[in-house]
Amino acid sequence: MKLFLLIAILSSSPIPSLSVSPRIGDCQPASCGNVTRISYPFRVGGRQPSYCGHPAFELVCGGDGVPALKSSYDGYYFVRSIFYHNSSVWLGNSNWLHEKSNLGKKIGIGIGAGAGGILVISFVCLLVYKQKKRKRTPSSSLQLKQTNSSRQILDLELNTAQYRTHIFSYEELEEATDGFNASKELGDGGFGRVYEGKLRDGRTVAVKRLYENSYKRVEQFMNEVDILSRLRHQSLVTLYGCTSSNSRELLLVYEYVSNGTVADHLHGSRAGERALTWSLRLNIAIEAADALAYLHAVEPQIIHRDVKTTNILLDNSFHVKVGDFGMSRLFPLDVTHVSTAPQGTPGYVDPEYYQCYQLTDKSDVYSFGVVLVELISSKPAVDINRSRYEVNLASFAISKIQSNELDQLVDPEIGHHSDSEMKKMIAQVAELAFRCLRLERDMRPPMKEVLEVLRGIRDGANNVENVGKGALAQEDAYLLRKNPPYSPDSVTDRWMSKSTTPNNSA
The missing domain is CATH 3.30.200.20 (Phosphorylase Kinase; domain 1)
Incomplete structure (x- = not known):
């Protein structure tokens, strides 16, 4: 819980009473959305005459159908309710519209009328910021309408520390x-x-x-x-x-990252310039794995959820910059997965996430496995020009690895045929990709292990062949089932969901 105390303003000097005006009695209460019978000292701008309320308490009735009160300190606040019996008003920021008042602000407003037609107004503001569950995302209604008041509130949120x-x-x-x-x-x-x-x-x-x-x-x-x-x-x-x-x-x-994306260089607009060397491809894999391992290690953990070669940028020295975090998720602490409708790019989506609606860090591992296959094959994740059973690169790669036909998968431009050491390294990366692409998430290695294996391959570590030893033999049974449900080639609208549910067990 955080407490913010705004400056208390207490006016002891007399202010001419507006109630002495004979016209104040002609003012009819106004309404804005769920807030009804709005009357002195409040008035709804544009709906009630200026003499019907004090200038400090003028409300704006926005397109959201919710009145907003402008604060001289930091913009607008939405008016949840006005309590005339105890001279107070309950205000909320933009999250109140969508989070059932997870964030509430109360401001007490003293309203009094002095004898002899003299009104003394006391304005004491105490802002209590309550945070039990923070969610910064406005709802679609706010996104679509974007009234001036809601924009002011969003500004306030953006400018917080x-x-x-x-x-x-x-x-x-x-x-x-x-x-x-x-x-x-x-x-x-x-x-x-x-x-x-x-x-x-x-x-x-x-x-x-x-x-x-x-x-x-x-x-x-x-x-x-x-x-x-x-x-x-x-x-x-x-x-x-x-x-x-x-x-x-x-x-x-x-x-600005000037050298395009990995996809551009493998099978896109820059592919014709010159083929990426094997050492560059391996270094790209290591740096991208390092970035993902970092995301999975921070607290709260971050799941990228859209790992793909078009989101891996390259600078002029071919160093990696992973980008596009629009679909990423901050993972709740002490949970094994988050239940949410699958989102992502066709060909990269974790099949278990697709089937069970359970997002985990292993979903990123699966997507990274597809990236590894792209790096050794120079083929896109989905290509409808390939034969029916090879449209999906992950299924195509697993088929070739299992049938010991790796040469049909590897890009010949890499030049591995005449280099036995390079050929060995490519086979090791292919085996690692195979492990990342396992259908059951618990059988996939964590990103930290993926990073360690890749570094071992690069450094020629003696034990690299023993990392995950027996993986191809011990867990092939599930992968060898007829027509396994690999990552889908298309994502339908029904996948899109704004609701998520954290779970404490797998």
């Missing part, structure tokens, strides 16, 4: 991207388009512009700000800041 991020003006970022010129576009994804920009201080940045028609855009925005402002790791993209929600658009500002 927990986010520790810089707030850019929309005008500065519009200028940095030449008005979001199409020539500055770097790419797009499920929730926004990314532009190259140059700030006034000379820094080159990547600016993500969230789609206006995405009903989850505010959720994605808040999620990335929340998570990236917590993290510091050399292989994670750095968030420089964002716009306030009161700006024209929701924009996120990242460090």
Whole structure:
């Protein structure tokens, strides 16, 4: 529980009573949403004449159908209820609309009338901030309507110490991207388009512009700000800041990573430039695994939930920057999984997550297994141009590994045929990918172990062949079942869910 005490304002000087005006009796109570019979000293702006209330207690009835009271200290608060019997008003921030008052603020307002037509107003504010379960995401109704009052509240949340991020003006970022010129576009994804920009201080940045028609855009925005402002790791993209929600658009500002994505270099727009060497591919795998192991080790644990080669960026030295945390989850402490409808990218989604709706850190491990297969094959995770049973890269890779046909999987451009040591290392990475792609999550190694194995392969550790020894022989039975349910090739709308349930047992 945190307590915030606002400055108490006590006016002992007489203020001319508004009640002496003969017109005050003509004022009819007004309503806004669930708050009814609003009367002196409150008044609803635009619905009641100015003489019907004191200027300090003017309410705004926004599009949400909830009255808001402007505080001279820090923006607007939603009015939950007015208690005339004890001269108090119950206020809430934006989360109250969606969290059944997990966050409540009470402000006592003294209302009194002096003799002889003199009114003395005492305004003493005591803000009690209660936090039992914190959830920063506004609901879709707030996202769609975005009234001025709700934006002010979101601004307040963004500027709290927990986010520790810089707030850019929309005008500065519009200028940095030449008005979001199409020539500055770097790419797009499920929730926004990314532009190259140059700030006034000379820094080159990547600016993500969230789609206006995405009903989850505010959720994605808040999620990335929340998570990236917590993290510091050399292989994670750095968030420089964002716009306030009161700006024209929701924009996120990242460090500029200039060399495209791993997908670009393996099978995308940069694949024709030159094939990635084996040493580069292995180093990419190690750095990406290091980033994911870090996410899984922090408290609270973070599940990326969208690990894929298009979210692994490369700088000019081919060092990794893992990005796009819009779907990531802060994992509750002391739980084994979170029950939630599957979200992710076709071909990378953990089959057990897909079937059982249980998200764990092993879901990221499965997705990383697909990334490993991409690194050795240069093939995309899903390709409808492949034969029917090879559309999904994970199932294709497992088939080739089990049938000892690894040469049909490995990209010949790597040049492994004439290098026995490289061929051995590729086989070891393929075996590790096989372990990551096991259908039962408990049979997959944790990311920390994946990282250790990859480093051992790179360093030529003597014991690398003994790590997970017997894995191919001991646990093949489940994988060898006819038509196993590999990661789906498509994700349907019914998967999308905003509700999640933490569980204490698997």
